[in-house]
Amino acid sequence: MRRFLALLLSLLAAGALHAAPKTVLVLGDSLSAAHNIAAEQGWVHLLEVRLGKMVPPWQVVNASISGETSLSGRHRLPALLATYRPRVVVLELGANDGLRGLPLAQLRDNLAAMVSAAQATGAKVLLLGIELPLNYGPQYRDGLRAVYADLARQKHAALVPFLLEGVALDPARMQDDGLHPNAAGEPAVLGNVWPALQPLLR
Template sequence: MIRRLSLLFLLMFSTSSHGQTLMVLGDSLSAGYRMPIEQAWPSLLSEKLREKGKNVTVINASISGDTSGNGLARLPGLLNQHHPDLVLLELGANDGLRGFQPQGIEANLRQMIHLMKQQHTGVVMMQIRIPPNYGKRYTQMFSDIYPRVAKSTDTPLIPFFMEDIITRSEWVKPDGLHPRQEAQPWIANFMATQLQPFL
């Protein structure tokens, strides 16, 4: 009995000390666009999660300019390499900015979620919104992709952090699309709060 309890304690201690691995699969919004990678919000996220009692290793697999198609192509290799417990899916903005067909974007997101669930990897998707460059109809069609995919695949959908950033001009780069370095700690804290329930 004592031996059994000791083994149980050892297993529990090993699991808690090892923690979890979170992989951020995104584009320039997560890759630290034109700033040192250590200042990008994913690099600050582990500490913010630790403050909330979560022991999490964060892998930033984001690449500036990536589309949902690029993410889909890279995903199998990333899953095999890192074996994450949870993936934050932050992709689609570049598709929308280039006017890609919403059906193709949706198909890519669905396929990525399917691949992750096949490997028993948790996934959380971020709502993405784009400026109305292609008109109100396209912008709405694009935005509608995310809640539809989330609902049909039973995938948690978290808010788009840029909706808060964009209201503070001192936090936005001159291109009007990317957060400045000064905004990264706020984003990291926001993301830690959003992701905590899934870790």
């Protein structure tokens, strides 16, 4: 009887572990932190709802903070990887670096370190690129765009070239600051992310 109970408990424990949801970690800035809108209206929460309906379900950990730079994200990532052991890491960082005009080499080094750290744990990585306003000039804007494209190619990471494609220039989908989507724009942001993210969930 004891052997039977021990076997039953071990099977139940194994089943519980197998049923534990896999995790997608999102590390980003205000574009992923539902800036000035309800958290449940943000694209990350909408993603969480979608993934929660999958069989087996996935869970989403949103570690995004408004104002986050690539450097501060780089500092926070190791603890997040150790705590949540994500299968997929979504990196949405660089907008604040760009808006502050920080050196692109610094951004590239920080993003490269984060991609490598995530991949070293066995996680798949999705980079979410961003575009800057025209007044930043073509050299800086093109350089920023190249950072994401080059890293994705060199590190074999998935890429969304521009997170706000089809949203940023639509006043009906943007807040008055012209930088952040409103609640009406967030589903379209998820629509940009999903085609690149879905293959990583297989």
